[in-house]
Amino acid sequence: MSDPTEFPVPEDWAKRAWVNAQQYDEAYKLSTADPEAFWAEQGKRLDWIKPYTKVKDVDYTGEVRIRWYYDGTLNVSANCIDRHLPKRANQTAIIWEGDDPKDDKKITYAELHEQVCRLANVMKAHGVKKGDRVTVYLPMIPEAAYALLACARIGAIHSVVFGGFSPDSVAGRIQDCESNFVITADEGLRGGKKVPLKANVDEALKQCPTVKACIVVKRTGGNVAMQSGRDFWYHEETAKVSKDCKPEEMNAEDPLFILYTSGSTGKPKGVLHTTGGYLVYAALTHQLVFDYHDGDIYWCTADVGWVTGHSYIVYGPLANGATTLMFEGVPNYPDASRFWQVCDKHQVNIFYTAPTAIRALMREGEAPVQKCSLKSLRLLGSVGEPINPEAWLWYHRVVGRHHCPIVDTWWQTETGGILISPLPGATRLKPGSATKPLFGIQPLIVDAEGKVLEGATEGNLCIADSWPGQMRTVYGDHKRFADTYFSTYKGRYFTGDGCRRDEDGYYWITGRVDDVINVSGHRMGTAEVESALVAHPKVAEAAVVGYPHDIKGQGIYAYVTLKAGEEPTEALRKELVQWVRKEIGPIASPDLVQWAPGLPKTRSGKIMRRILRKIAENEFGNLGDISTLADPNVVKDLIDNRVNRD
Numbered sequence: 290m291s292d293p294t295e296f297p298v299p300e301d302w303a304k305r306a307w308v309n310a311q312q313y314d315e316a317y318k319l320s321t322a323d324p325e326a327f328w329a330e331q332g333k334r335l336d337w338i339k340p341y342t343k344v345k346d347v348d349y350t351g352e353v354r355i356r357w358y359y360d361g362t363l364n365v366s367a368n369c370i371d372r373h374l375p376k377r378a379n380q381t382a383i384i385w386e387g388d389d390p391k392d393d394k395k396i397t398y399a400e401l402h403e404q405v406c407r408l409a410n411v412m413k414a415h416g417v418k419k420g421d422r423v424t425v426y427l428p429m430i431p432e433a434a435y436a437l438l439a440c441a442r443i444g445a446i447h448s449v450v451f452g453g454f455s456p457d458s459v460a461g462r463i464q465d466c467e468s469n470f471v472i473t474a475d476e477g478l479r480g481g482k483k484v485p486l487k488a489n490v491d492e493a494l495k496q497c498p499t500v501k502a503c504i505v506v507k508r509t510g511g512n513v514a515m516q517s518g519r520d521f522w523y524h525e526e527t528a529k530v531s532k533d534c535k536p537e538e539m540n541a542e543d544p545l546f547i548l549y550t551s552g553s554t555g556k557p558k559g560v561l562h563t564t565g566g567y568l569v570y571a572a573l574t575h576q577l578v579f580d581y582h583d584g585d586i587y588w589c590t591a592d593v594g595w596v597t598g599h600s601y602i603v604y605g606p607l608a609n610g611a612t613t614l615m616f617e618g619v620p621n622y623p624d625a626s627r628f629w630q631v632c633d634k635h636q637v638n639i640f641y642t643a644p645t646a647i648r649a650l651m652r653e654g655e656a657p658v659q660k661c662s663l664k665s666l667r668l669l670g671s672v673g674e675p676i677n678p679e680a681w682l683w684y685h686r687v688v689g690r691h692h693c694p695i696v697d698t699w700w701q702t703e704t705g706g707i708l709i710s711p712l713p714g715a716t717r718l719k720p721g722s723a724t725k726p727l728f729g730i731q732p733l734i735v736d737a738e739g740k741v742l743e744g745a746t747e748g749n750l751c752i753a754d755s756w757p758g759q760m761r762t763v764y765g766d767h768k769r770f771a772d773t774y775f776s777t778y779k780g781r782y783f784t785g786d787g788c789r790r791d792e793d794g795y796y797w798i799t800g801r802v803d804d805v806i807n808v809s810g811h812r813m814g815t816a817e818v819e820s821a822l823v824a825h826p827k828v829a830e831a832a833v834v835g836y837p838h839d840i841k842g843q844g845i846y847a848y849v850t851l852k853a854g855e856e857p858t859e860a861l862r863k864e865l866v867q868w869v870r871k872e873i874g875p876i877a878s879p880d881l882v883q884w885a886p887g888l889p890k891t892r893s894g895k896i897m898r899r900i901l902r903k904i905a906e907n908e909f910g911n912l913g914d915i916s917t918l919a920d921p922n923v924v925k926d927l928i929d930n931r932v933n934r935d
């Protein structure tokens with residue numbers, strides 16, 4: 290029998306969920322007919338110091354202005370911790386599972402309060418003030434959550450840099466936002482391997498005169514250099530200060546954090562999120578999409594270095610008084626059963642991961658899953674890239690044992706939270722579709738000219754109106770914000786994704802339509818990889834495109850033209866891959882490198898990436914019109930010398 294193509298809402302789900310199908314339809318209509326009223330009501334899920342009277346002020350034209358709840362004041366850390374204390378002081382806020390299965394611990398809301406206050410006081414003692422930028426470069430340890438919340442407590446703006454990024458990438462991000470304080474660890478631990486975080490910071494700080502102090506968490510006890518007057522041990526500093534710290538009163542539109550993300554051109558952009566709207570949106574979506582109820586154990590496997598970790602490990606869950614699991618390790622260490630063992634060990638009810646992890650685990654067969662009970666699991670989630678129906682069906686059958694709905698959640702760093710996703714008690718599922726928009730979200734599919742397409746159709750995905758979790762600006766470059774997101778299709782937010790809508794109004798994200806690639810759910814600008822490659826002394830020119838990869842979703846395919854006289858050897862190929870790893874980080878390493886004596890260019894010198902993409906995809910039979918190329922002969926050479934990927 291063939292696999293079903295649709296999965297109805299299980300009866301028990303329709304009964305117990307916050308939202309059933311009928312409630313979804315009604316509330317969705319109201320939320321889009323009168324967004325002000327809908328969001329005015331939703332704002333009440335937070336504790337405000339001074340309640341807002343203004344809800345929304347948005348203009349997607351001209352300079353672009355987005356403000357929500359903008360005369361209200363609040364503190365994010367108080368909303369994620371203090372307000373829960375009367376009822377939940379002894380409830381576990383964070384379950385931490387270490388890289389080594391023997392290491393774990395539970396942190397209650399009372400303990401979380403103390404730890405966050407102590408770190409906040411340490412920052413204050415070192416002169417960190419409201420509005421200062423604090424760079425966080427930590428492994429997945431509870432201190433990462435403390436660091437975010439401590440910044441929020443004193444009104445400092447955090448900028449988390451993923452632990453897999455290189456010293457140069459760290460330095461670039463510190464310089465861009467002129468950060469003056471860094472929080473890191475001696476070393477990280479992932480899959481039994483050490484990550485030299487402090488050594489990377491030392492390297493980065495050589496180029497960062499703005500940084501006055503660096504706090505170092507002792508994670509492995511490895512030997513690290515501590516520069517007197519600049520570097521301080523976390524455990525020593527936090528022991529010196531009071532365990533109480535009054536939360537700073539913040540305006541709803543004061544910045545909460547910056548998170549760098551890749552675009553189609555230039556350096557990564559500092560996506561800026563603010564205080565009130567972001568938290569309202571993270572809390573609402575965490576509650577509804579994961580149907581979170583008191584007592585549930587919730588696990589999102591992302592890293593706090595990405596937006597998923599910000600919104601759905603830390604802010605959304607803690608704003609809802611949830612128990613959130615934080616995992617330091619990787620899916621295949623000590624073996625391919627680890628995720629499922631952790632689910633059993635901590636009785637996880639809601640499990641949220643990325644398609645790339647599912648595909649990698651699928652390859653290991655069913656035995657590592659079948660040997661675990663997984664009785665506690667009730668809901669599964671997917672995020673970061675399109676999930677192919679085969680992986681969806683495996684996840685549903687083997688992990689979910691046929692009874693767990695899967696929420697395929699589409700969103701972006703820029704959106705702050707999930708925009709298109711099933712609600713488990715309301716939405717009939719179709720494997721591979723992110724299904725329907727959440728409340729207040731109005732997706733539009735437009736053609737290349739910006740004409741809005743109706744009904745079942747395919748095109749570019751835009752969003753018509755704002756929602757509170759939307760980014761407000763690119764840090765330090767508001768013009769880039771307006772140009773990147775609001776100029777392609779006037780008056781609309783352009784996502785950069787292609788999308789199909791079927792006859793039931795379901796959305797199917799088809800992937801990026803710009804020069805951004807998605808490698809294992811990590812977003813990479815092809816321009817960044819190219820600029821790393823051409824920085825190598827032997828490289829004259831490089832063009833980078835994505836190609837379909839069984840596990841990673843997309844792999845990185847680099848066409849490299851060497852300088853005259855340089856030999857294209859296997860040793861040089863390896864050297865270039867290492868070079869990119871070192872320049873950007875392991876996630877940017879090219880999977881395939883093709884030596885290209887020339888690149889296909891138009892007569893005006895523009896590289897025709899369409900052609901390079903087709904060749905990388907092995908679809909060179911249909912290259913389209915190549916007559917505008919300055920030298921059509923380069924194409925034949927590229928086809929003849931394409932890299933064999935098996």
Ligand code: WT7
Binds near residue numbers: 671786798812
């Ligand atoms: C891009 C955003 C969402 C937080 C993590 C990634 C792709 C994301 C899905 C999904 C298909 C998806 C899009 C998007 N994407 N989720 N469920 N189905 N594609 O955030 O690094 O900002 O990347 O990831 O292409 O534009 P990000």
